[in-house]
Amino acid sequence: MKRFAPAAVDLLLVIVFCAIGRRSHDEDVLAGLVKTVWPFAVGLLVGWGIAWAVARGRRFDPAALWPSGVVIWGSTLVGGMVLRAVSGQGTAVSFMIVAASVLALFLLGWRAAVRALR
Template sequence: MAVVADALLVIIFAAIGRQSHDETNGVVGALSTAWPFLVGLAVGWALVFAASRRNRTAPHPLRAWPAGVVLWVATVLCGMLLRAATGEGTAFAFIIVATLFNLLTLVGWRLLAQLAAARRR
């Protein structure tokens, strides 16, 4: 479920960005903007799964640190590198917005889940 939630958050990021720039093509347009970040997210998940398989005491993938941070950094870094490699925009303002939005969502929901779990205990 976490993989799906993360992917949906990345697609929402792309959709909001496209809508704020009055770009068209709806879902297809959002997916065309999101794909580099989805690839980055997949890289991040591969790193998290690899770490958890190597080390049985590795943090759960739903933890904000380090799993959420790894996912966030991989998503933004790979996404921007792929956008640059394919001739898409990587304006400084876009990098800042993408970095902050994905930090807020990919790490943020994990922090909220951890706080809720701690309150239940």
């Protein structure tokens, strides 16, 4: 179970990010949550795959800030935005800035806290 904790934390934080966004725009949080989450969840999954591939030959530490955290954050953001655009969801510049900031805080923040506590 401990092996899957970082992935579960990342997914939970992506869901929280999307729920906060829906709530801040007075949208029904639960009714459209899957529609909002799926592009970022796919980007997250791809990021995990890339981070694992980058670590090939070395010990993969998904809780590491670098390179795992940065790769996972970047893939979640870019993949999420590309999939949102392809699926007809909004990708306004202001949203991209907010998404980059909040996802960095969430996906890199917990990793930085773990590193500081080690």
